[in-house]
Amino acid sequence: MKTQVAIVGAGPAGLLLGHLLRAEGIDCVIVERASADYVLGRIRAGVLEQITVQLMERIGLDARMKAEGLPHDGFNLADGDRLIRIDIHALTGKRVMVYGQTELTRDLMAACEERGLQVVYDASDVTLHDVDSDSPSITYAKDGASHRIDARFICGCDGFHGPSRKAVPAAVGSAFELVYPFGWLGILADVPPCNHELIYANHERGFALASMRSETRSRYYVDVPVTEKVEDWPDERIWDELATRLGPEAAAHMTRGPSIEKSIAPLRSFVFEPMRHGSLFLAGDSAHIVPPTGAKGLNLAASDVHYLSSALIGYFKAADHDGIAGYSSRALARVWKSERFSWSLTKLMHRFPSDGAFERRMQLAELDYIAQSETARRAIAENYVGLPL
Ligand code: APR
Ligand code: PHB
Numbered sequence: 001m002k003t004q005v006a007i008v009g010a011g012p013a014g015l016l017l018g019h020l021l022r023a024e025g026i027d028c029v030i031v032e033r034a035s036a037d038y039v040l041g042r043i044r045a046g047v048l049e050q051i052t053v054q055l056m057e058r059i060g061l062d063a064r065m066k067a068e069g070l071p072h073d074g075f076n077l078a079d080g081d082r083l084i085r086i087d088i089h090a091l092t093g094k095r096v097m098v099y100g101q102t103e104l105t106r107d108l109m110a111a112c113e114e115r116g117l118q119v120v121y122d123a124s125d126v127t128l129h130d131v132d133s134d135s136p137s138i139t140y141a142k143d144g145a146s147h148r149i150d151a152r153f154i155c156g157c158d159g160f161h162g163p164s165r166k167a168v169p170a171a172v173g174s175a176f177e178l179v180y181p182f183g184w185l186g187i188l189a190d191v192p193p194c195n196h197e198l199i200y201a202n203h204e205r206g207f208a209l210a211s212m213r214s215e216t217r218s219r220y221y222v223d224v225p226v227t228e229k230v231e232d233w234p235d236e237r238i239w240d241e242l243a244t245r246l247g248p249e250a251a252a253h254m255t256r257g258p259s260i261e262k263s264i265a266p267l268r269s270f271v272f273e274p275m276r277h278g279s280l281f282l283a284g285d286s287a288h289i290v291p292p293t294g295a296k297g298l299n300l301a302a303s304d305v306h307y308l309s310s311a312l313i314g315y316f317k318a319a320d321h322d323g324i325a326g327y328s329s330r331a332l333a334r335v336w337k338s339e340r341f342s343w344s345l346t347k348l349m350h351r352f353p354s355d356g357a358f359e360r361r362m363q364l365a366e367l368d369y370i371a372q373s374e375t376a377r378r379a380i381a382e383n384y385v386g387l388p389l
Pocket of ligand 2: 295
């Protein structure tokens with residue numbers, strides 16, 4: 001098979017990129033290792049920045065998000081006693097959209113056939129070839145046969161564990177990583193949220209997050225040591241911990257119920273440079289990972305895809321080579337600023353085992369400063385809603 005752009009990975013990054021290219025008449029094929037059900041079964045966060053909403057609007061796939069999503073004007077930080085509201089709309093003029101990123105992936109997936117976006121699922125042994133040349137290719141196995149796709153460009157949207165990043169020669173690539181000494185234990189339950197906006201809490205006992213998927217479905221998290229196992233956390237223990245860590249106001253409005261999903265996810269900050277090598281581009285989790293504290297994962301993939309789709313459209317439709325030449329540096333500039341925000345909010349809101357009494361006082365003093373300073377709240381707000389592209 002021959003195409004203009006071969007995309008590895010049918011997660012949100014690969015699907016969003018594929019739709020944006022197809023909408024401009026650019027030939028592309030997505031090769032996905034897993035099944036569609038597996039992709040939809042991945043645990044994902046639930047906050048969308050304006051850039052992500054705008055890209056869904058651009059490809060005309062925003063209807064369900066607008067019908068079922070919850071526009072939020074603010075969110076809260078909590079220090080164990082009080083809620084500190086960050087009024088992101090008043091401070092930035094923007095909002096965030098609370099809408100399950102799994103639902104966004106579902107919307108992208110459902111539109112592939114009608115839009116002529118070809119996705120090959122259940123492809124094994126996906127291998128990239130000749131990425132240094134102007135005629136790279138992908139080979140894969142499916143249904144007992146070997147297949148080859150020749151393309152002008154390959155876009156690696158295959159997540160942290162995919163093969164694309166590994167196709168960049170070691171002498172060319174640089175990785176930057178920080179692994180956190182805790183994970184997030186998440187619980188999904190069909191109960192109404194305890195607050196109409198998100199609450200990120202830093203309590204003596206640790207971090208908690210109260211989020212939601214709708215007005216009848218809630219998503220909560222507590223941080224736990226990386227050694228913990230889900231089976232050590234029966235629902236009641238999680239609800240008790242959430243009630244303590246979120247503080248009395250949230251606890252008073254918290255509705256308990258049976259978990260319909262419960263899992264522990266590790267936290268890391270990771271960036272790989274460059275995000276382009278020859279005819280290979282990286283976008284999304286294949287190039288970077290953020291701790292979920294700032295809800296940046298999918299939204300950073302969206303900004304990568306915004307830059308990359310513009311660059312590829314410019315190349316194929318206007319013979320403009322500047323976009324592809326500048327993609328890596330342009331994307332990385334925003335990646336690093338989002339990495340900084342996610343890292344700093346994680347440092348502010350979590351109890352690190354290595355922290356002593358002084359570090360605890362620094363956290364409480366910073367939260368007190370944020371409570372009293374509109375300037376501090378504006379700095380947080382403009383990062384949370386997403387920095388300008
Ligand atoms: N061949 C083909 N596909 C592969 C391979 C491979 N060898 N390895 C991984 N993949 C696929 C995965 O199965 C997955 O569907 O690549 C896809 C990568 O998707 P994600 O991991 O969701 O990454 P991305 O699309 O960059 O999403 C970015 O969205 O919801 C958030 O938290 C999520 O931070 C993530 C963000
Ligand atoms: C979620 O709703 O799952 C969620 C929300 C905000 C975050 C992380 C996760 O920062």
